[in-house]
Amino acid sequence: MKLLLVEDCLDDADFLAASLRRNRTVDVELTHVGSLRDARRCLEQAAFDVVLLDLHLPDGSGMECVDVIQEAETGTPIVVLSGRDDEEFALSILNKGVQDYLAKWEGETRGILRAIRYAIERKRSEMRLNYLAQYDPLTEIPNRQYFNDQLARATSRARREGRKVALFFLDLDHFKVVNDTLGHNAGDVLLKETAQRLRQAVRAGDVLARLGGDEFAVLLEGIGGPLDAEAVARAILDVVAKPFQVEGREVSVTTSIGITLYPADHGDPDMLLKNADIAMYQAKEQGRNNFKFFTERMQAELLAYHSLEHDIREALANEEFRLVYQPKVNVVDRRLQGLEALLRWDCPRRGEVTPAEFIPVAEQSGHIVPLGQWVLHEVCRTLNRWAAAGLPLVPVSVNVSARQFQQAAFHQRIADVLQRHAIEPAMLEIELTEGLLMEDTDSAQRALQQLKATGVRVSIDDFGTGHSCLNYLRRFPIDVLKIDRSFIQEVDGGNGSAMIVRAIISLARSLQLDTVAEGVETHEQLEFLVENGCEVAQGFLFGMPMDAREIVPLLEDLRDDEPGFATARLPIADSASG
Ligand code: C2E
Ligand code: CA
Ligand code: CA
Secondary structure (H helix, E strand, O other), X not given: OEEEEEOOOHHXXXXXXXXXXXXXXXXXXXXXXXXXXXXXXXXXXXXXXXXXXXXXXXXXXXHHHHHHHHHOOOOXXXXXXXXXXXXXXXXXXXXXXXXXXXXXXOOOHHHHHXXXXXXXXXXXXXXXXHHXXXXXXXXXXXXXXXXXXXXXXXXHHHHHHOOOEEEEEEEEXXXXXXXXXXXXXXXXXXXXXXXXXXXXXXXXXXXXXXXXXXXXXXXXXXXXOHHHHHHHXXXXXXXXXXXXXXXXXXXXXXXXXXXXXXOOOOOOHHHHHHHHHHHHHHHHHOOOOEEEEOOHHHHHHHHHHHHHHHHHXXXXXXXXXXXXXXXXXXXXXXXXXXXXXXXXXXXXXXXXXXXXXXXXXXXXXXXXXXXXXXHHHHHHHHHHHHHHOOOXXXXXXXXXXHHHHOXXXXXXXXXXXXXXXXXXXXXXXXXXXXXXXXXXXXXHHHHHHHHHXXXXXXXXXXXXXXOOOHHHHHHOOOOXXXXXXXXXXXXXXXXXXXXXXXXXXHHHHHOOXXXXXOOOOOHHHHHHHHHHOOOEEEOOOOOOOEOHHHHHHHHHHHHHOOOOHHHHHOOOOOOOOO
């Protein structure tokens, strides 16, 4: 029997442990913690048969303790440990999720074990009753009551954690016809089968319930937006539309789905189900076997995504993309150190579309993979053109998205491109964002090692905005930290950014990494960087991203070995532009 003892008084804990050990009839495995926080952590990590809970803990007391343990939602029975002075209270909270109480001072072993056994038994039958009250006997999935409970919980969790919840309301199309022509038995079989298929279409943690009749509901927590909801909706439409075998016959039904998102739809949690219901009717009106969002805004967002996705596909085929290059400059001698390649798209249908608009859609749709591959080839072609013109070269960095980096054998793709164009690996730098590497640190580390082995340089882009774990940073074979421009642009603002930039520079130095400051626009920012030992800067102060042609004079300057190209060539006078 696994017991979790939550008790901060060591004497009491020792006493209890000793009493339990004295008994030889039951094998007791005791875990002892001294606070609610530790108790929660234990309950998250392992299953216990019983929690023995003191009511005076350093991080909470009284009913609060019970609430915290119950919030862990493990269904573990709780036995409260009471002192002489709170016996009344302990008695009063029986049934509020507490199965029993133990008077600590009595400490009679048989009594303790009996209380524990009873608690487990009581909890079991309570859970059995709960199950019966919350499940639909026909389909063996949760019922409306359970769904409403979960909805209330999910929305308050979402509010607390700033995440989104999607609610789907489903109604089978023309179910009544099946019921009337084939009979109720056939109808029941169909409902059961539908519930099973829905179960397979959603993730294990999603809540699926039968609300009654041929109505079902799904609750998806931690969803990104309408696009994620759409993917699930399509999966549901697909699984339901497959023909059913009912009493030897093949029957086809479809379903209509109404979707609301919390909190984006600005609905009261209570209104969510109603709104989803309204949206479901709209889906029916529009021809069934379909889904519809409650708000126009969500529907419009989804349409906009699909239209942009379509245009990106065209743009790839029609070669509408081009690259511009932005100088990276040594802050001390102002010499050109490198370039960053940035995508530009002049769409004949839309006009200029910024990377901030099209990169996220390219990432979600997967177009970023061929697009990124094109960027790599294009950079190599440009380098070769410059080399053929006899120009000195500087390394060019390329932004690589998660989807690209996570491809199998990404390093091999890089090596292939370099080899095909006969480019020195040292001339290429790969910029990866912090978040990408921290997502799955083990596989990131492996992939980085392979990438480094090809000889290219690797930098971490937008550094400081994500949640880097320093431990991993030390293990990652990287060369450069690029300090995010939001910090650089506020170094003179006195809001802590200056401190952060200094900290990043000194961190980089201790890890023997180079630093590049992004988005440098003013002389004050530049001065700050020089003073604090950041070697390289990039930003409008030294040059906007420009066409390959416009880079040529800058490369020519390198030949003269004459420092200060930036001041000489580029209008940096008072460019505090934004
Ligand atoms: P990023 O990698 O952080 O690129 C730097 C961005 O800052 C560029 O925006 C650049 O034009 C802008 N910038 C440079 N200096 C300054 C400055 O002094 N002030 C201000 N306010 N901005 C400055 P851009 O070109 O619009 O690109 C935006 C983002 O799109 C890039 O951010 C990058 O994440 C992504 N991106 C661009 N090209 C590619 C690409 O080829 N592949 C991938 N995966 N992403 C790309
Ligand atoms: Ca970048
Ligand atoms: Ca950046």
